[in-house]
Amino acid sequence: MDEKQLLMIPGPTAVPQSILLAGARPMVNHRGPEFKAALDECTRGLKRVFQTSHEMYILTASGTGGLEAAIVNMLSPGDLVLSVSIGVFGDRFADIAETYGARVEKMDFEMGQAADPEQLRTRLSQDSGKEIKAVLITQNETSTGVTNDLAAVGAIVREHGALLLVDGISSLVAMDCQMDAWQIDVLVAGSQKAFMIPPGLCFVAINDRAEAAMKQAKIPRFYFDLGKAKSYLEQGQTPWTPAVPQVFQLQAALKLLEKEGMTDCFGRHARLARATREGVKALGLKLLADEAHASNAVTAVRRPTGVAVADLRKLMREKYGVVLAGGQGTLKDEIFRIGHLGYVGEADVIATLGLLGLGLKELGVDVDPAAGVGAAVSSLGG
Numbered sequence: 001m002d003e004k005q006l007l008m009i010p011g012p013t014a015v016p017q018s019i020l021l022a023g024a025r026p027m028v029n030h031r032g033p034e035f036k037a038a039l040d041e042c043t044r045g046l047k048r049v050f051q052t053s054h055e056m057y058i059l060t061a062s063g064t065g066g067l068e069a070a071i072v073n074m075l076s077p078g079d080l081v082l083s084v085s086i087g088v089f090g091d092r093f094a095d096i097a098e099t100y101g102a103r104v105e106k107m108d109f110e111m112g113q114a115a116d117p118e119q120l121r122t123r124l125s126q127d128s129g130k131e132i133k134a135v136l137i138t139q140n141e142t143s144t145g146v147t148n149d150l151a152a153v154g155a156i157v158r159e160h161g162a163l164l165l166v167d168g169i170s171s172l173v174a175m176d177c178q179m180d181a182w183q184i185d186v187l188v189a190g191s192q193k194a195f196m197i198p199p200g201l202c203f204v205a206i207n208d209r210a211e212a213a214m215k216q217a218k219i220p221r222f223y224f225d226l227g228k229a230k231s232y233l234e235q236g237q238t239p240w241t242p243a244v245p246q247v248f249q250l251q252a253a254l255k256l257l258e259k260e261g262m263t264d265c266f267g268r269h270a271r272l273a274r275a276t277r278e279g280v281k282a283l284g285l286k287l288l289a290d291e292a293h294a295s296n297a298v299t300a301v302r303r304p305t306g307v308a309v310a311d312l313r314k315l316m317r318e319k320y321g322v323v324l325a326g327g328q329g330t331l332k333d334e335i336f337r338i339g340h341l342g343y344v345g346e347a348d349v350i351a352t353l354g355l356l357g358l359g360l361k362e363l364g365v366d367v368d369p370a371a372g373v374g375a376a377v378s379s380l381g382g
Contacts, residue, residue: 005317008352009325010142010170010298012192012199013342015249019197022252023245030244036236038251043233045254046203049172049262050187052179054207057229058250060243063169063190066202068096069224070165070186074210076218077101079133082123082162084115084153088143088328093136093167100219105132111144111331112300114293117152124160134163140171143328145289145300145337147175154182163213169193169202173257174269174297174341185210194269194297194341196256197249269296272340272349275376279353280338282375283360284367288335297341300327302334304365309336312359319362320355350376 007014028034039058046056059065075081080103083094098104107123109115115137124132135157140147150166157164165186168177172187173194179187184207191201206214206226214226228239257265273296277287280301288300303309309326313336316322325337340349353376357369 004321006322006348006351008339008344008348009323010193010337010339010341011190013194013196013339014344015196015198016256016343018256019249019252023198023249025245025248027244030242031237035242035244035247038247039233039236039238042247042250042254045251045258047205049254049257050179050189050203050205051177051181052187052205052207054180054205055211055230057204057206057226057233058238058242058247059202059204059224059229060200060238060240060246061202061224062199063167063188063193063202064092064096065224066169066188066190066204067093067167069202069204069226070188071097071100071102072217072219072221072224073206073214073226074134074163074165074186074217075100075102076216078103080105080131081134081136082107082132084120084135084137084148085109086113086115086138086144086146086148087111087141089141089167089169090136090138091329093138093165097136112146112288113290114146115148115153117149117156120153121156124156124162127160130161132160132162134165136165136167138167139177140168140175140295140297142170142298143300143331145287145295145298146293147171147295148293150177150184151182154184158183163210170297170341172203173262173265175295176266179205180207185213191246191250195250196253196342197246200243200246201250266296269341271380272344272346273297273299275346275349275379276338276340276353278379279349279372279376282371283353283357284365284371288331297339298325299338299340300331300335301338303336304360307360307363307365309333312336312363315359315362316355320359322352322355346380
């Protein structure tokens with residue numbers, strides 16, 4: 001049974017068989033017509049998912065590569081950027097900017113809480129000289145299971161005039177993200193999350209304001225030069241050798257998403273997230289995130305008293321075949337995380353909660369192991 005796993009982490013996520021098989025197609029010339037057709041189709045499909053009419057680029061890199069592309073193409077050394085962070089990945093975005101010579105001002109919020117748009121409004125209103133060139137923010141903070149209100153943030157940042165650079169790596173597809181309507185200038189996503197394909201691709205969309213900023217940006221760039229990406233895309237190519245199998249898999253994934261419909265997809269993720277939270281609470285466990293801002297992609301759970309996160313995850317993986325994520329940073333030993341994004345359905349959530357109940361019982365927690373399943377079923381049936 002050790003080869004059978006229920007992968008319930010926030011990425012990489014499980015991959016449907018049809019998408020796996022798409023990656024097994026014979027290799028083609030990445031400068032030839034077959035790849036051009038696939039790249040064109042994927043670019044159009046991603047624009048629908050991002051809800052944008054602007055430029056879209058598919059890069060061979062992890063999501064972090066997409067964040068780096070956002071920084072190096074939009075900023076110059078010495079530019080002041082405001083980093084709005086609610087966790088580890090918000091901090092990472094800031095670290096990338098600082099690495100490339102930007103002056104980073106941090107606006108940190110307590111882990112488990114969303115960013116307060118009014119605090120952001122207050123800080124930007126103080127910047128009468130328009131010194132702040134960009135605001136960095138994560139839509140869905142994977143490390144804490146919290147989602148920021150991008151619609152509110154977008155309006156506030158646009159009023160100021162700074163660029164809004166958004167990490168949507170774990171949010172795209174799992175929840176609504178309206179790039180154009182919410183006035184996002186740069187939006188980044190990754191393949192291994194709710195898109196249901198293996199790691200290896202990231203997606204970067206930029207609007208006209210960002211494209212204008214790119215022409216003025218002075219940070220050196222080569223591999224992540226979106227100007228090169230644009231000139232090659234006009235020929236149906238990428239500047240550098242792409243991950244051809246993953247592009248074919250993206251093509252297949254976009255067809256599945258189109259068949260499901262994005263509204264139904266968002267609804268599925270929201271429904272599974274609610275069921276997970278209700279099941280966790282029924283097992284006597286506490287959530288990290290304020291439920292008013294809880295993520296539809298991942299749920300962060302505080303460890304029960306007397307149980308080590310490492311012991312719980314080890315038992316769940318080795319005995320029950322359920323892979324859960326640990327905490328990160330200061331939360332490493334304080335929480336575990338249940339991913340419910342991408343190729344996940346009701347049966348996966350119910351099985352996870354039932355086996356989690358058994359695992360907690362085995363580790364000495366006074367719990368009804370079936371309580372989580374009951375609560376999840378009630379939630380799903382409601």
